[in-house]
Amino acid sequence: HSNVLHNGKRTQQKTIKTISHHEHLSTLVAPTIKDGPQTVSVHINKPAVLECVVSGVPPPRVTWRKHGAILAGNNPGYTFAEDGSLHIHSAQVTDTGPYLCMATNQAGTQHKRVDLQVYVPPVISSETREYLAPVDSSVTLHCQTEGSPPPSVTWHKDGHVLSETVRQRVLSSGSLQIAFIQPSDAGRYTCTAANAAGTVSLEMSLTVQSRFLNLLGSVMVKVTLTVRGEQFFVVPPFFSASIYFCNKCFAFCVI
Missing domain, CATH: 2.60.40.10 (Immunoglobulins)
Incomplete structure (x- = not known):
């Protein structure tokens, strides 16, 4: 309220104040x-x-x-x-x-x-630890592996890394296949599987069997020599010998 002088008279005037309200809206993000x-x-x-x-x-x-x-x-x-x-x-x-x-x-x-x-650490599953194979045959040394990620497989023979050759190759399963086996293939083989979770090894042996089999063992043999119908003992008259057999042959060896 305020007093205003008008024509010598004081009058009262009411002042109205307007207040504006601002609405604050939240911004979406x-x-x-x-x-x-x-x-x-x-x-x-x-x-x-x-x-x-x-x-x-x-x-x-x-x-x-x-x-x-x-x-x-x-x-x-x-x-x-x-x-x-x-x-x-x-x-x-x-x-x-x-x-x-x-x-x-x-x-x-x-x-x-x-x-x-x-x-998952690798696991090797193999029931056979000892292998026996004849010369010129083939054999598979089993090394089935599991793990995550799939393990990588390496082979050692007698402590040395085994490299793949025409006769020796590692299968997709991890097993080792040896063809046309030779006496030099005999020994201790180690399969090693490794991945990001760990390493595991399995040792096995390979024995190479000779072409000839000693079935009778050592026997005493008496040898005589016949000349024109007359027999003569070979000196000494008895000696130790071994007899070997194979599929299509017979061998007599003096020991």
Whole structure:
């Protein structure tokens, strides 16, 4: 109120003050995902963290998928962190694969793929440790391997690295095949399987069998010489000898 002098009279005037109100509206911000590892490798039975740190206004809702299926929040094998990351408590082979993190709010959607690789130490399965093979035959020294990632296989003979040749080659299974076996192939063989999770070895032996087989052992032989119908003893009249047989031959050897 104010008093105003008008024609010698004081009158009262009411002043109206207008107040303007400004409405503050929240600004929407689409989700963003912080850069992080896109591939995670972990040993079996160890914990794994798949990062998906998100931000946005309002705070985005995060969901995880594996092979297209949404991961349930009540699974005891993993938990979801407040920042959106996925924590796997004890990684197993079945956990291997691609994961998709999706962050969503009213302003949009953002996603990120993370691949999980679970390492498993190599294992060699072979029931045979001793091999027997005749000369000129072929033999396969078994070394079946398993592991993740698939193990690489190397062979040693008598402590030395074995190189592949025309006669000796490593099969895709890891086993060693030897063709046209020679006496020099006899010895101790070691199969070694290795990957990012560890190394394991298996030792085996190869015995090369002669073409001739001593079936009778040592025998006493009496040798006589007949000349014009008359027999004469060879001196000495008895001696030790071994008799050997093969598929198509007979051999008599004096020892």
